[in-house]
Amino acid sequence: MLKKSRQELAVIKPYVPGKPIEEVxxxxxxxxxxxxxxxxxxxxxxxxxxxxxxxFVTQAHLYPDGSCTALKKSLAAHWHIQxxxxxxxxxxxxxxxxxxxxxxxxxDEVVLAEPTFSEYHFVSQLMGAALxxxxxxxxxxxxxxxxxxxxxxxxxxxxxxxNNPTGTAVGHxxxxxxxxxxxxxxxxxxxxxYYEYVQRDDFPDVLPWLAQRENxxxxxxxxxxxxxxxxRIGYGIGHPNLIRILEKTREPFNVNAAxxxxxxxxxADLDHIAASVDVNEVGKSxxxxxxxxxxxxxxxxxxxxxxxxxxxxxxxxxxxxxxxGVIIRPAHVFGLPTFIRVTVGTPSENQRxxxxxxxxxxxxxxx
Ligand SMILES: Cc1ncc(COP(=O)(O)O)c(C=O)c1O
Numbered sequence: 001m002l003k004k005s006r007q008e009l010a011v012i013k014p015y016v017p018g019k020p021i022e023e024v025x026x027x028x029x030x031x032x033x034x035x036x037x038x039x040x041x042x043x044x045x046x047x048x049x050x051x052x053x054x055x056f057v058t059q060a061h062l063y064p065d066g067s068c069t070a071l072k073k074s075l076a077a078h079w080h081i082q083x084x085x086x087x088x089x090x091x092x093x094x095x096x097x098x099x100x101x102x103x104x105x106x107x108d109e110v111v112l113a114e115p116t117f118s119e120y121h122f123v124s125q126l127m128g129a130a131l132x133x134x135x136x137x138x139x140x141x142x143x144x145x146x147x148x149x150x151x152x153x154x155x156x157x158x159x160x161x162x163n164n165p166t167g168t169a170v171g172h173x174x175x176x177x178x179x180x181x182x183x184x185x186x187x188x189x190x191x192x193x194y195y196e197y198v199q200r201d202d203f204p205d206v207l208p209w210l211a212q213r214e215n216x217x218x219x220x221x222x223x224x225x226x227x228x229x230x231x232r233i234g235y236g237i238g239h240p241n242l243i244r245i246l247e248k249t250r251e252p253f254n255v256n257a258a259x260x261x262x263x264x265x266x267x268a269d270l271d272h273i274a275a276s277v278d279v280n281e282v283g284k285s286x287x288x289x290x291x292x293x294x295x296x297x298x299x300x301x302x303x304x305x306x307x308x309x310x311x312x313x314x315x316x317x318x319x320x321x322x323x324x325g326v327i328i329r330p331a332h333v334f335g336l337p338t339f340i341r342v343t344v345g346t347p348s349e350n351q352r353x354x355x356x357x358x359x360x361x362x363x364x365x366x367x
Contacts, residue, residue, distance in 0.1 A: 007128075008126060008127065011125050012125050012126060015122070018037055021033050021327075028323060030325040033325045033326075034345065034349045034352060034353070035343075036328050036343040036345050036349065036353055037327045037329045037341075037343065038229070038329075038343065039194075039303065039304055040223070040227065040343065041226070042345045042346045043272070043275060044227050045226070045227040045228055045262065045266065045272075046265065046272035047272070048265040048268060048272070049226070049228060049263075049266040049269065050262075051265065052264065052265035053258055053262050055261070056258045059257065060258075062257065064255060065257070065260065066254075068088040068260055069083075070264060071088060071260045071264050072086045072088065074267050074268070075235060075267065078267055079237070081207060081237060082211075082240070084240040085211070085238060085239065085240055086235055086236070086243065087235065087236045087238075087243050087246050087250070088234075088235050088254075089233070089234050089250075089254065089255065090232045090233070090254050090255055090256075090259075091221065091223060091233065091234045092191070092219040092220065092223070092234025093234070094232075094234070094254060095217075095219045095246075096119050096120065096123045096189070096191075097123045097126075098249045098250060099189060099217065099236075100124055100126060100129070101123075101127065101249040102245050102246050102248065102249050103155045103156060103187060104123075104124060104127035104155055104156065105127060105128060105129070106127075106128035107153065108127075108129040108153055108155045109129060109130045109131075109154045110124045110129050110130075110131060110154065110155060110157070110158065111132045111134060111149045111150055111156070111157040111158070112133055112146075112160075113133070113134055113136050113142070113160065113163060114133035114134060114136065114335070115165055116158065116165075117158075117163075117164045117165075117191065117193075120160075129155065129156075130153075132149045132154070134149050136163070136166060139167075139299045140163075140168045140170065141160070141161070141170050143159075143174055143178040144181075147178050147181040147182060150183070150186055154186050155187065156188075157182065157186060157188045157189070159175070159178075159190045159191070160193075161175070161190055161191065161192060161203075161204065162192075162197075162198060162301070162302040162303045164193070164194070164305070165305070165307055165329070165336075165341045166299055166307050167299055167300070167303045167306060168300075168302065169198060169200060169203055169302040170204070171200065171203065171204065172202045172203065172205060173202065175190075175206070179209070179213075179216075182215070184213075184214075184215055186215060187216075188216050188217075189217050189219065190204075190206055190217070190218050191218075191219045192206075192218055192219065192220050193219065193223070193224055193234075194224055194225075194302065195220055195225075196224070196273055196276070196277060197224070197225055197277060197280055197303050199281070199302060200302060203302070207237065210239055211239065212239075213239060214239040215242075216238060216239075217237070217238040217242060217246075218236065218237045219234060219235070219237075220236075221234035222234060224304065225273055225276050225277065226267075226272075227266075227272075231256070231259035231262055231263075232255075233255055233260070233262075233263050279344075279346060279347075280344050282347065283350050284301065284306070286350050287306055287308075287344065290354045291306075291308055294357075294358065296308050296309060296310060296311065297309040304344045305343045305344060306341070306342055306344065307331060307336070307339055307340075307341050308339060308340060308341075308342065309336075309339050310338060310339070310361065311338055311361070312338060313337060314330035314332040314336070314338060314339055315330050315332055317330065318330035320360040320363065321353075321360055324356040324360070325356075326353050326356045326357075328340050328341065329341040
C-alpha cells in the first residue's frame with residue numbers, strides 16, 4: 001500500500017479528454033468525422049512550418065536548445081520586445097503551470113472568472129491554492145467584481161482575454177481601470193491564446209505595460225491560429241524580473257526542437273495567419289446567420305469558436321451530433337446546461353455541422 005499522496009490532489013478532478021477520432025470512427029462505423037471541439041485551426045499548419053519540420057527530421061538525435069534562443073530572438077523582433085521578456089513553454093498550459101509553481105502554496109488564493117479556461121483551476125489547485133471564482137456578466141469577465149475579490153491572500157488573477165469558453169473580450173479602457181485597482185504585488189495573468197483572431201479595435205495593447213510592470217504576464221500560443229497544437233508550444237511575455245522567477249521552475253529541455261523550428265517558420269508566415277483569420281471571419285458570419293435563422297441565441301465571439309444556446313440538454317445534443325460524425329464541446333461542463341461550444345471550421349465543415357444540428361434539433365423537438 002502506497003503512502004498517502006499530497007492532500008492538495010484530493011480536490012483535483014482528472015481532465016477528461018475527448019475520445020480520439022479513430023476510436024469514434026470505429027465505434028460508430030463513420031469514416032468521415034469532423035472535430036470542431038478543441039479550437040484548432042482548420043487550415044492546419046503553415047507550409048513553411050511543415051517544411052521546417054521535414055528539415056528537422058535528420059536532427060532528431062540532438063537535444064533541443066533548452067533556452068529557445070533563436071525562437072526568442074524571432075519573437076522579440078516580431079513583437080518589438082526584448083528576448084529577456086520571454087519564456088517558452090510546452091504549450092501555454094505549461095506557462096500557466098510555471099506561474100502556479102513559482103507563486104502558489106496552500107493558504108494562497110487566485111481570482112478567476114466563471115466560466116473560464118479549466119487549466120487555471122488545475123494548476124492552482126495542484127499547488128494547494130483556493131479559487132475565488134467570479135461569475136461573468138453576460139458572458140464577459142466582470143472586472144470590477146474580480147478586482148473587488150482580491151484580498152491579502154490573493155497571489156494571482158487570471159484574465160482570459162478573449163475568454164474560453166465564452167469567446168468574449170474585455171477592452172483596453174476596462175482592463176486599464178482594472179489594473180489601476182490591483183495591488184502591485186498581485187500577479188495578473190492575461191491569457192491571449194486567441195489573440196490573432198481578435199477583431200475589436202479597442203482590444204488591450206498590454207505589451208507596452210510589461211517593461212515597467214513586474215506584475216503582468218501575457219500568455220500566447222502557437223496552438224490556435226498558427227495551427228501547431230500537436231507540437232505543444234506557447235510563450236509568456238513579462239518583465240525580465242518576473243521571467244527570471246518563472247525560469248526557475250522550467251525543465252531544461254521543456255520545448256522540443258521540432259516545435260521550436262516550426263514555430264519560428266510559422267511566425268514568419270504572415271500570409272498563413274491572414275488566411276486563417278479570413279476563413280474564421282467567413283465562418284463566423286455564416287454560423288451567426290444560421291444560428292439567427294434557427295432562432296438560437298449565440299455569444300458574439302472574438303475567437304475561433306462560438307458559444308451557442310441550442311435550447312436542449314447539451315450532453316444529448318453532443319451525443320446526437322457525434323452519431324452524425326460531428327464532434328463539438330458540450331458546455332454543461334462549464335455550468336451552461338443548454339449551450340454548446342463549436343469551433344469555426346472550413347466552409348464545408350461549418351455547413352455539415354449546421355445540417356447535423358438542424359436534424360438534431362428537429363429530432364429533439366419531436367420527442
Ligand atoms: C484560453 C486558453 N489558454 C490556453 C490554452 C492552451 O493552449 P496550449 O495548447 O498552448 O497549451 C487554451 C487551449 O484551449 C485556451 O483555450
